[in-house]
Amino acid sequence: MLVGAGAALLAIPFLHFPAFYESFLYLVFHWIVLATSWNILCGYSGYFSFGHGAFFGLGIYTTAVLTARFQWPFLATLPVAAATAAMAAVALGSLVFRVKRVRGELFALLTLAVTFVLATIILNTPIDGGPGVSLGGVAVPAIGPTPSSSFYLLELATAAATLGIAYAIWRSKLGTGLFAIRDDEDVAEVLGVPTFRCKLIVFAISSALAGIAGGIHALFISYVTAAETFSIIVPLTVVLMSVLGGTRHWAGPAVGATIITVISYASTAGDYPLAGKAAVGAILIAVILFMPEGVLGTLLDRRARRTFSAPDRAGTVAEARASNAGAARQAIGAALLTVHGVSRAFSGIQALRRVDLSIRAGEILGLLGPNGSGKSTLINVISGHYRADAGSIDFDRHELTHLAPHQIARLGVARTYQIPRPFAHLTVLENVVLTAMFGGAALDRRDALQEAWRWLEFTALVDKAQALPDDLNLHQRKFLELARSLASHPKLLLLDEVLSGLTPTEIDSAVDLIHRIRDHGTTIVLVEHVMRAVMALADRIVVLDQGQVIADGLPLEVMAQPAVITAYLGAKNDAAR
Amino acid sequence: MTLPSLALLTQAVLSGIFVGALYGLLGLGLSLSWGLLRQINLSHFALAFLGAYLTYQLVMVGGMDPLLTLLVVAPCFFAAGAAIHWLLAGFAVTPLNSLLVTFGMTVIVESIIQWCWTADFRRMTSRYAEITYRIGKVYLPLPELLQLALAVTLCLAVWATLRYTDLGKALRAAAEDGEIAAAFGVNERVLAALLSGACAALAAVAGLCLALSYTLTPSQIYAWIGVVFAAVMIGGLGSALGPLVAGIVIGVAEALTMAITAPSWAPLVSFSLLIAVLLVRRGRA
Numbered sequence: 001m002l003v004g005a006g007a008a009l010l011a012i013p014f015l016h017f018p019a020f021y022e023s024f025l026y027l028v029f030h031w032i033v034l035a036t037s038w039n040i041l042c043g044y045s046g047y048f049s050f051g052h053g054a055f056f057g058l059g060i061y062t063t064a065v066l067t068a069r070f071q072w073p074f075l076a077t078l079p080v081a082a083a084t085a086a087m088a089a090v091a092l093g094s095l096v097f098r099v100k101r102v103r104g105e106l107f108a109l110l111t112l113a114v115t116f117v118l119a120t121i122i123l124n125t126p127i128d129g130g131p132g133v134s135l136g137g138v139a140v141p142a143i144g145p146t147p148s149s150s151f152y153l154l155e156l157a158t159a160a161a162t163l164g165i166a167y168a169i170w171r172s173k174l175g176t177g178l179f180a181i182r183d184d185e186d187v188a189e190v191l192g193v194p195t196f197r198c199k200l201i202v203f204a205i206s207s208a209l210a211g212i213a214g215g216i217h218a219l220f221i222s223y224v225t226a227a228e229t230f231s232i233i234v235p236l237t238v239v240l241m242s243v244l245g246g247t248r249h250w251a252g253p254a255v256g257a258t259i260i261t262v263i264s265y266a267s268t269a270g271d272y273p274l275a276g277k278a279a280v281g282a283i284l285i286a287v288i289l290f291m292p293e294g295v296l297g298t299l300l301d302r303r304a305r306r307t308f309s310a311p312d313r314a315g316t317v318a319e320a321r322a323s324n325a326g327a328a329r330q331a332i333g334a335a336l337l338t339v340h341g342v343s344r345a346f347s348g349i350q351a352l353r354r355v356d357l358s359i360r361a362g363e364i365l366g367l368l369g370p371n372g373s374g375k376s377t378l379i380n381v382i383s384g385h386y387r388a389d390a391g392s393i394d395f396d397r398h399e400l401t402h403l404a405p406h407q408i409a410r411l412g413v414a415r416t417y418q419i420p421r422p423f424a425h426l427t428v429l430e431n432v433v434l435t436a437m438f439g440g441a442a443l444d445r446r447d448a449l450q451e452a453w454r455w456l457e458f459t460a461l462v463d464k465a466q467a468l469p470d471d472l473n474l475h476q477r478k479f480l481e482l483a484r485s486l487a488s489h490p491k492l493l494l495l496d497e498v499l500s501g502l503t504p505t506e507i508d509s510a511v512d513l514i515h516r517i518r519d520h521g522t523t524i525v526l527v528e529h530v531m532r533a534v535m536a537l538a539d540r541i542v543v544l545d546q547g548q549v550i551a552d553g554l555p556l557e558v559m560a561q562p563a564v565i566t567a568y569l570g571a572k573n574d575a576a577r
Numbered sequence: 578m579t580l581p582s583l584a585l586l587t588q589a590v591l592s593g594i595f596v597g598a599l600y601g602l603l604g605l606g607l608s609l610s611w612g613l614l615r616q617i618n619l620s621h622f623a624l625a626f627l628g629a630y631l632t633y634q635l636v637m638v639g640g641m642d643p644l645l646t647l648l649v650v651a652p653c654f655f656a657a658g659a660a661i662h663w664l665l666a667g668f669a670v671t672p673l674n675s676l677l678v679t680f681g682m683t684v685i686v687e688s689i690i691q692w693c694w695t696a697d698f699r700r701m702t703s704r705y706a707e708i709t710y711r712i713g714k715v716y717l718p719l720p721e722l723l724q725l726a727l728a729v730t731l732c733l734a735v736w737a738t739l740r741y742t743d744l745g746k747a748l749r750a751a752a753e754d755g756e757i758a759a760a761f762g763v764n765e766r767v768l769a770a771l772l773s774g775a776c777a778a779l780a781a782v783a784g785l786c787l788a789l790s791y792t793l794t795p796s797q798i799y800a801w802i803g804v805v806f807a808a809v810m811i812g813g814l815g816s817a818l819g820p821l822v823a824g825i826v827i828g829v830a831e832a833l834t835m836a837i838t839a840p841s842w843a844p845l846v847s848f849s850l851l852i853a854v855l856l857v858r859r860g861r862a
Contacts, residue, residue, distance in 0.1 A: 048673055099856055105617055105672050109806055110855045113848040116803050120845045130841070232799050236680055243677060274688045281684030288678050289668045 009156055013149030022152040026220065028261045029152075029159040030213060034234075035241040035253035036162045037209035040169055041202045042239075043247030046182030047103065051111025053234035054118050055085040055207035057226075059214025061122055064133040064224045075141050078215045085211025086204040093203040097196050103185070112235065119230030132225035135218060151220050158216065162209050163254060169205070170250040173437050173445055174198060176426070179248070180434055183423035190383050192409030192438035192488060240280070244287050246294025248425065255296050259283075333361040336523050337382070337492055342391030342401075343547075344381055351377040353547040354391065359492070364514070364524045366538030366555065370567055374547040375527045376418065379494045383415045384408040396491060412440035414490035416481035418497040418527075422469035428480055429465040432456060432487045439488020448487070455483040459513065475506045482513065492523045499530045511536055535559075543567065581836050584714035589836035590829055595721035595790075597808075597828020598728035601821030602783045603801060604808040605732055606776035612815020613752040614769055615672050616665050619802070620679040621780050623686035624654060626798045628784020630694050633701045633793065643703045643789060644723075651781040658777025659770040666769060683798065691795045699793040706789065720789035727782055728821060736817035748772060752815065803844070804831075807851035 013022065038052045059081035066072040066080060092114060096102055102110055122128045143150040169175045177198045180188035189195045218224050237260070238253075245256025260280060267276020291298040335358040344352040352374045359365050369375050380386045382393060384405035393400040400408050414435070422431050429452055436448035443451055456462045459479040464472060472480060478498055485493055495514070499507050511533050518524055528534045534541070534555070541558040543551040545567040551558045558564060581589075603625060610618045628650050635646040661682070665675050708719040739745035750758040751765040759765050787793065805820075808827055812819025827850065831843040 095856070101858075102855055105676060106810075106855055108673070108676070109810065110852060112803065113807065113851045113855075116844050116848045117852065120842060120848070124839065124841050232802065239677065240680075274692050278685045278688035281681040281688070284681035284684070285678050288670070288674050288681075289664075292674065 006160075010153075013144040013146070013152060019146060019148040022146075022148040024265055026148070026151045026155050027265065028258055029155040030217060030220075031237070031241060031257035031261050032159045032254045033155070033162045033213040034210060034238050035245070035257040036159075036166050036250075037206045037213070038238045039242045039247055039250075039253040040166050040209075041199070041206040043242055043253065044169065044175060044178035044182065045199055045202065047199065048105075048108045048239065049111040050108045050232075050235045050239065051115045052206075052210055052238050053230055053232070054111070054115040055089060055210040056214040056217075056234060057115070057118065057122070057229040058085045058088055058207075059211030060218040060224050060229050061127055061133070061214075062211070063215035063218040064135055065127060067138040067219070068133050068135050073141075074138055074219055078212055081211040081215035082208040083211075085214070086208040089203045089207035090200060093200045097199050097203075112232070115230055115232075115235065119226050122230075123226040128224075128226050132223055135222045135224070138219060138222075140219065151216065154216055155213075158209075158212055159254075163251070165205065165209070166250040166253075169202065174201065176430060176434050177438060178202060179426060179430075180423050183425055184421055186385065187417070187421045187423070188434075189405045190385055190409060190415060191435050191484070192406045192440070193434070194404075194406045194438075196404075240284050242294075244283065244294060246297035248293065249296045249300070252294050252296040256294065259295075335359065336361040336396060338394045339378070339382070340392045340394070342378070342381060342388045342393060344377055344386060344389050351547050352381065352388075355544070355547070355549055357542050357549060357552065359523060359525060361491075361523050362518070362521065363539050364518055364526055364537050366534045366541040367525055367527045367544065368529075368534065368541055368564075369544035372546075373544040373567075375544055376496060377547075378544070379415060379496050379525070379527060382408075383413055383494060406438070409439050409488065410442065412489065412491035413494065414439060414485035414488045414492070415494040416478075416485050416496055416498050418500065420469075420474075420477035420481045422472075422477060422480055422484070424469055427466050427468060428461060428472070429453075429456065431469065431480060432483050435484045436487040439485075440491065441487065441489035451487050451489075452483075455487045458486065458516075459483040474501055475503075478502065478510070479513075482517075486517065486522075490522055492525070493517065494525045494527075496527045497529065498526075499528055499533050507533055531559075585836060586833070587715050589832040591715060591717070592721070593829035593832030594825055595725055595828070596832070597825030598725040598821065599783065599786050599790075600801075600805050600808045600824030600828055601732060601812075602724070602728040602779065602786065602824075603805045604812065604820030604824055605728075605735060605817060606779040606783070607805060608809045608812065608814055608816055608820045609735070609779075610773060610776045611672075611809065612813075613748055613772060614662065615675075615752075616662070616670070616679075616773070617672055617676040618661070618679050618776065619676055620661065620682040620686065621776065622798050622801055622805070623683040623690075624657065624777055624780035625783040625787060625801075626793070626795070627686055627690060628654060628781040629787035629791075629793055630690055630699070630784075632785050632788040633694075633699055636701055636703055636788070643701070643705060643785060647781060647785055650784065651778040654777040654781040655774040657774075658780075659774040661777070662770050662773030666766070687795050687798055694793075694795075696795055701788045701793075703789070718790070720786075724786040724790060727786060731779065731782065732817050732821040739817060744768075749815075803851075804847045807847040807854075810851055811854045 012025070034052065034056060038049065042048045062081040062084045063074070063077040066077040067074050096107070096110060123130060140147040140150055144153045177188065177193040180193055181195050181198065185195055241256035241260050242253040243256070244259060245254065246252030263279060264276050267273055267279065287294065337359040339355055339357050342352055342355045343350070355378060367375050367378070377386065381388050382400065384400065384403055388401045391401070395411060395413065398411055423434070426434065432452035432455055433445070433448045436443050436451040437445060441451065453462070456465055459482055461476060461479055461483060464476060469477060469480060482498065499510055502510060507530060514524065514526070514537055526534065526537060538555050540553065541551070541555045542549055543558060543564050550563045550567060551561050603621070606621050607618060610616045610621070631650050632643060632646045635641045635649065636643050665678065670678060705719050705723065710717040710719070739749060747758065747763045748768055750761070751763050751768055755765045804827060808820045808824040812821070812823035827847045830846045834846050835843050
């Protein structure tokens with residue numbers, strides 16, 4: 001069917017329709033390119049940009065200046081237009097993506113401001129100079145039988161390429177990383193997704209495509225002005241089209257672009273331009289209120305959105321059983337992680353004070369302490385989410401304190417969250433596939449799928465593989481956290497209160513599971529308040545109080561120490577009063 | 578580049594203050610609904626222009642005094658603002674989606690304005706427009722003085738209400754954590770609808786100022802968005818005085834840029850400031 005449609009579209013210029021049809025279809029493809037390229041960054045990663053017009057405009061002006069002023073042949077300017085836009089995106093991205101706060105609406109505003117700054121510079125410098133640039137004398141390349149068909153074919157090819165790229169990224173490892181960023185960027189980074197690099201790559205691709213669309217459009221309109229090019233209408237229309245079609249699907253923006261272009265063209269041609277404009281506004285409101293996932297997102301069953309990962313799992317589960325049985329427990333060995341003099345303060349509150357501790361390979365270390373004693377902070381510092389103010393952390397001969405969270409994850413450190421933080425729009429299976437690809441195991445997608453099935457089997461979540469995390473109960477969500485961290489093949493697993501909130505029977509099964517994880521050779525740090533489980537699991541216990549280590553030793557000995565009892569229950573004379 | 582005369586510079590600073598006051602007045606409603614209701618209300622600009630056109634109509638056709646038109650326009654807008662909030666809150670719209678929904682409203686309002694008053698330029702004539710005071714070599718037009726007075730008065734009034742009254746405290750508490758505030762007896766939904774209505778009424782006042790001092794055309798709605806957003810971001814979300822101060826700083830900076838270089842360089846100032854503020858400012862926005 002796709003081939004047939006493609007052939008039909010290719011044949012149009014040779015059927016001698018009136019040029020009007022080709023120009024109309026050119027506009028449809030034009031908006032498909034702009035909306036789809038916008039979505040590659042903004043829809044996939046959730047960084048909604050209002051600055052797509054800037055990169056489109058850079059493309060327009062690159063081609064306009066090179067053809068009109070320097071007599072370059074038109075086609076030769078297109079790669080330059082793409083490169084200019086991409087370089088601008090990389091420059092902007094490497095500045096903006098470093099600032100954690102600039103997300104959501106702030107990113108949207110910032111990119112809009114960048115558009116206006118760029119417009120002002122172009123307007124006031126010889127690039128434009130004020131009156132605009134005319135491409136009247138530039139030859140249109142004879143791709144089709146007529147100029148309008150040449151534009152049509154050129155834009156058709158660009159649209160096809162853009163959709164191809166959007167689809168490829170959507171399916172790829174990069175795409176999974178981007179969707180994880182959209183759901184919860186901090187967790188994605190801690191689980192091993194190189195968020196900065198992912199965003200920068202797609203920003204460059206997205207902008208390059210907008211640059212090409214701009215370059216072609218410059219010659220199509222043949223007279224470019226800064227006011228038209230950088231008007232706020234371009235980015236807003238692109239956002240509208242994508243949201244209308246559905247931003248989580250690769251084809252959503254193309255659907256939205258087609259609908260909007262047809263409506264506005266029909267109303268202009270039918271002498272109701274104002275009604276058409278108002279209709280577009282009304283559609284935008286209705287879609288966001290009634291179909292927040294867009295037309296495509298609503299029409300397709302939510303599980304069909306990214307089901308390419310539903311494989312035949314009969315074989316893989318059998319393999320999983322075999323490999324689960326085959327692993328052998330290693331003996332407790334040398335230190336795997338050494339924390340030395342680590343401190344961390346939050347606006348005056350000293351959460352960690354010169355903490356020293358070491359964890360030996362193959363060990364289960366119980367990390368205890370009253371609420372607010374610094375246990376979670378320590379986990380966050382080890383996994384790189386917080387930077388240590390002082391001290392060093394050696395893991396497997398790597399110094400962790402200067403590494404980004406995703407680099408630490410890549411070295412083989414995995415963690416779970418006390419309150420499970422699954423990626424809400426990825427299926428249970430995709431949640432696990434993500435860490436198998438981006439964590440320490442660094443598998444390709446096919447192997448990652450097998451690995452994910454293996455750990456879903458291990459945590460008894462196989463039946464829920466295609467569900468979304470919202471459909472799981474707390475027990476299952478906690479086990480999903482476990483499966484997700486295990487799929488990265490961690491050398492060190494940091495379990496943050498994985499048992500809290502579970503019923504006694506669920507705790508028993510979790511304790512059994514943690515024993516089995518250690519039997520695979522994974523070293524475990526267990527932050528826990530459920531003492532029964534700690535005493536059953538831990539080989540050694542470290543107790544933190546007010547950010548300091550107050551005890552370190554065998555479980556029974558540590559729990560008998562007066563300092564520990566005081567930390568938990570208060571001093572004796574306090575109790576007597 | 579030669580520096581313009583002192584009188585010209587003074588005049589530039591003054592006109593910067595005047596236009597900056599309008600940035601602040603437009604920003605006030607935007608800042609309140611963004612900071613306290615988590616709604617980024619783009620339709621604020623459309624409402625302001627609708628208000629300006631209604632004022633134009635009432636003055637030019639109805640023969641009303643421009644200031645008295647507020648008695649008609651502001652209550653209607655108050656109801657419209659409450660309705661917008663009811664819609665956005667009823668669907669639990671996220672901040673980003675509120676931006677998109679209100680953009681849809683803006684487009685609709687723009688179409689209505691263009692349908693009623695066409696895309697031609699409209700300039701309201703009134704008895705205020707004729708009056709200009711002169712101090713030395715510097716001119717002070719009455720409409721712009723009114724604009725400054727209205728902006729400063731309203732911003733101060735809102736600031737005082739938020740800071741000193743129980744109503745203001747309840748609003749700030751509800752913005753901080755709606756559920757907890759509700760548990761302590763704050764009727765969050767009514768308060769939010771009131772606030773949203775008040776923001777729309779402020780848009781009516783801004784519309785009056787637009788009609789008094791500016792030539793109106795529907796597409797001008799979009800010309801104000803960028804600068805006013807800059808004033809709000811720089812001044813602080815939910816703040817009443819911040820946008821006014823930031824607006825005046827931006828207005829003066831723009832006016833000086835125009836006086837010293839060319840008018841077309843003016844946007845560079847506000848947007849570079851906005852980018853710098855977004856990148857450098859610490860803490861929660």
